Amino acid sequence: xxxxxxxxxxxxxxxxxxxxxxxxxxxxxxxxxxxxxxxxxxxxxxxxxxxxxxxxxxxxxxxxxxxxxxxxxxxxxxxxxxxxxxxxxxxxxxxxxxxxxxxxxxxxxxxxxxxxxxxxxxxxxxxxxxxxxxxxxxxxxxxxxxxxxxxxxxxxxxxxxxxxxxxxxxxxxxxxxxxxxxxxxxxxxxxxxxxxxxxxxxxxxxxxxxxxxxxxxxxxxxxxxxxxxxxxxxxxxxxxxxxxxxxxxxxxxxxxxxxxxxxxxxxxxxxxxxxxxxxxxxxxxxxxxxxxxxxxxxxxxxxxxxxxxxxxx
Amino acid sequence: xxxxxxxxxxxxxxxxxxxxxxxxxxxxxxxxxxxxxxxxxxxxxxxxxxxxxxxxxxxxxxxxxxxxxxxxxxxxxxxxxxxxxxxxxxxxxxxxxxxxxxxxxxxxxxxxxxxxxxxxxxxxxxxxxxxxxxxxxxxxxxxxxxxxxxxxxxxxxxxxxxxxxxxxxxxxxxxxxxxxxxxxxxxxxxxxxxxxxxxxxxxxxxxxxxxxxxxxxxxxxxxxxxxxxxxxxxxxxxxxxxxxxxxxxxxxxxxxxxxxxxxxxxxxxxxxxxxxxxxxxxxxxxxxxxxxxxxxxxxxxxxxxxxxxxxxxxxxxxxxxxxxxxxxxxxxxxxxxxxxxxxxxxxx
Numbered sequence: 001x002x003x004x005x006x007x008x009x010x011x012x013x014x015x016x017x018x019x020x021x022x023x024x025x026x027x028x029x030x031x032x033x034x035x036x037x038x039x040x041x042x043x044x045x046x047x048x049x050x051x052x053x054x055x056x057x058x059x060x061x062x063x064x065x066x067x068x069x070x071x072x073x074x075x076x077x078x079x080x081x082x083x084x085x086x087x088x089x090x091x092x093x094x095x096x097x098x099x100x101x102x103x104x105x106x107x108x109x110x111x112x113x114x115x116x117x118x119x120x121x122x123x124x125x126x127x128x129x130x131x132x133x134x135x136x137x138x139x140x141x142x143x144x145x146x147x148x149x150x151x152x153x154x155x156x157x158x159x160x161x162x163x164x165x166x167x168x169x170x171x172x173x174x175x176x177x178x179x180x181x182x183x184x185x186x187x188x189x190x191x192x193x194x195x196x197x198x199x200x201x202x203x204x205x206x207x208x209x210x211x212x213x214x215x216x217x218x219x220x221x222x223x224x225x226x227x228x229x230x231x232x233x234x235x236x237x238x239x240x241x242x243x244x245x246x247x248x249x250x251x252x253x254x255x256x257x258x259x260x261x262x263x264x265x266x267x268x269x270x271x272x273x274x275x276x277x278x279x280x281x282x283x284x285x286x287x288x289x290x291x292x293x294x295x296x297x298x299x300x301x302x303x304x305x306x307x308x309x310x311x312x313x
Numbered sequence: 314x315x316x317x318x319x320x321x322x323x324x325x326x327x328x329x330x331x332x333x334x335x336x337x338x339x340x341x342x343x344x345x346x347x348x349x350x351x352x353x354x355x356x357x358x359x360x361x362x363x364x365x366x367x368x369x370x371x372x373x374x375x376x377x378x379x380x381x382x383x384x385x386x387x388x389x390x391x392x393x394x395x396x397x398x399x400x401x402x403x404x405x406x407x408x409x410x411x412x413x414x415x416x417x418x419x420x421x422x423x424x425x426x427x428x429x430x431x432x433x434x435x436x437x438x439x440x441x442x443x444x445x446x447x448x449x450x451x452x453x454x455x456x457x458x459x460x461x462x463x464x465x466x467x468x469x470x471x472x473x474x475x476x477x478x479x480x481x482x483x484x485x486x487x488x489x490x491x492x493x494x495x496x497x498x499x500x501x502x503x504x505x506x507x508x509x510x511x512x513x514x515x516x517x518x519x520x521x522x523x524x525x526x527x528x529x530x531x532x533x534x535x536x537x538x539x540x541x542x543x544x545x546x547x548x549x550x551x552x553x554x555x556x557x558x559x560x561x562x563x564x565x566x567x568x569x570x571x572x573x574x575x576x577x578x579x580x581x582x583x584x585x586x587x588x589x590x591x592x593x594x595x596x597x598x599x600x601x602x603x604x605x606x607x608x609x610x611x612x613x614x615x616x617x618x619x620x621x622x623x624x625x626x627x628x629x630x631x632x633x634x635x636x637x638x639x640x641x642x643x644x645x646x647x648x649x650x651x652x653x654x655x656x657x658x659x660x661x
Contacts, residue, residue, distance in 0.1 A: 001341065003606065005319065009329065010495050010498070011495050013495065014329055014331075015323060015328055015329045016328060016329070017328060018492045018495070018498075020326075020328055021328045022604075022605055024322060024326040025319060028603075028605050029602060029603065029605070031562075031658065034658060035654070038650070038653050038658065039650060039653070039654060041598065042646050042649050043650055045617060046644075046645075046647035047647075048618070048621060048643075049621065049639050049642045049643030050640060050644075052621050052624075053638075053639035053642075054636070056632045056633075056635050056639060057633065059625075060636060255341060255344065256341075259343045259346075259347040260347070262347060263350055266354065267354070270354055270358075278361075281365065283361075283367075284366070286358045286359070286366070287358070287359070287366070290355045290358035290362060290406060293354050293358065293406075294352075294402045294403045295399065296351070297348055297351030297355070298348075298398040298399030298402050298403075299399075300348075300351070301340070301347070301398035301402070302397070304340060304344045305344060305398075308341055312316050
């Protein structure tokens with residue numbers, strides 16, 4: 001935001017030297033910032049690459065290596081990662097990286113167990129067990145990325161559960177919507193008490209997941225209208241929009257989530273108009289919907305930019 | 314920091330003076346993204362309108378080229394006159410529909426002139442639109458489209474693997490010189506973002522050793538340019554970026570820390586030869602951080618995570634080989650960290 005403001009002033013000739021102005025505003029990194037940044041970047045990318053290497057190795061199911069050796073390798077790595085966490089300390093970045101790696105490796109260990117013993121368990125059970133087993137680490141980790149990994153694993157378990165039992169897409173979407181919305185609410189509530197959870201990207205990702213699920217459900221209901229009784233999505237959707245407005249406009253202002261909600265509303269209205277106007281295949285219907293989308297987008301853009309100006313003033 | 318405080322700080326540092334300019338800055342990036350996506354949805358319906366209502370135009374090759382060009386020209390005028398998001402969005406939707414119509418006519422009109430020709434012409438057109446269309450999102454999308462179309466043209470010539478190299482060199486050049494001209498900044502910034510997204514996208518073409526265009530249009534043929542050639546050129550761009558940043562920091566070329574920084578970048582970037590995308594991801598992350606651009610370095614981090622997960626599906630190598638490459642990459646990254654903390658940027 002500050003960067004764009006300075007560059008905007010520079011473009012209009014109000015600021016003479018953009019580089020010096022960015023420097024004065026503390027937007028350009030100095031030696032200490034570069035050191036911290038490269039330290040974190042190389043540590044995290046290195047840890048992720050090594051954890052991914054182990055996962056790929058297990059997935060390869062190398063026949064030259066006996067099953068005992070495979071288990072020993074993975075378990076030793078899990079123990080080493082947990083020991084690293086204990087040794088490096090729960091508050092250091094390296095310690096948190098070690099715990100994240102341990103959590104990923106535990107998933108690989110479960111996959112190896114299923115691969116070797118052919119347990120007959122479904123894939124969703126692997127992810128559900130993974131989520132359950134890493135839950136204690138997630139609880140003690142005090143680390144936002146680890147919580148997001150846990151949420152992603154639970155999402156996968158839910159999605160796969162519904163695929164295995166061939167349940168309707170809508171039930172799967174409802175389950176994902178319910179879980180991600182609850183996770184969003186929990187994150188926002190906890191973020192006010194725990195500073196390590198107070199990061200904007202976490203709730204934003206959850207809001208995208210929750211919004212995408214309910215939007216898909218409403219669009220589904222619009223095109224299925226008449227073929228199913230009383231679609232609940234049509235009733236829940238306005239409630240969801242209202243909650244998003246109340247929370248992210250009033251309580252915890254966040255334009256990102258409001259912009260996403262606006263886009264969702266545009267998609268839903270466009271779907272509704274398509275259902276009403278395009279069944280006859282009339283060209284005018286296409287034009288009308290295009291104009292309606294432009295009008296809604298323009299109005300949403302104007303409103304959001306007003307809010308952005310208010311926030312900057 | 315509020316605008317008033319920021320202005321006072323800049324005035325205090327002698328970098329600005331007088332009244333604070335009126336706030337007419339563009340909205341945050343995600344508002345622009347929302348408007349752009351809504352514009353794309355509107356464009357889909359406009360294309361539907363043209364396809365259904367003006368079927369006779371679509372069927373004729375010259376008429377579709379002419380009508381498409383007319384729509385693009387109308388959008389150009391709309392952008393020049395645009396005072397609101399409404400007209401800008403409508404202009405964007407009209408332009409995208411016009412480009413689809415023009416491309417549909419052009420590809421049929423030029424089919425006798427070699428398969429790569431329409432791709433080159435469309436890439437040049439998109440590059441021109443990126444420069445002349447006075448709309449942030451349009452410039453970004455056109456630059457992105459130009460990269461994809463150029464990559465298609467290269468793929469049809471057996472050189473698809475080189476596409477990321479051209480795109481990465483272009484994006485590095487623009488981002489490194491972002492603050493050169495206030496007059497050109499509004500034009501170049503969205504183009505640089507478009508090139509960045511295009512680079513992230515076309516890097517994936519090097520995963521399988523053959524781009525999707527090449528796989529469909531030249532099945533069974535062998536590309537003369539191999540993925541490692543493209544990745545070696547991307548690595549050269551990474552080294553150039555590190556070199557420029559080192560020089561900007563005032564380090565001398567022969568200083569040990571300059572050479573170690575370059576050697577570390579070379580070691581990390583070299584993993585791109587077998588794990589395409591690592592060097593490009595690091596170029597984007599470094600440029601973003603160096604310029605205080607959080608969106609850019611966020612894009613770079615997302616690209617690196619995407620490459621690691623997508624690498625699983627790379628068809629040309631066994632999982633065992635890929636595990637080895639990833640382990641080597643991880644080791645190179647951690648070794649570079651060790652060297653950086655002790656030799657390049659030790660505690661002051």
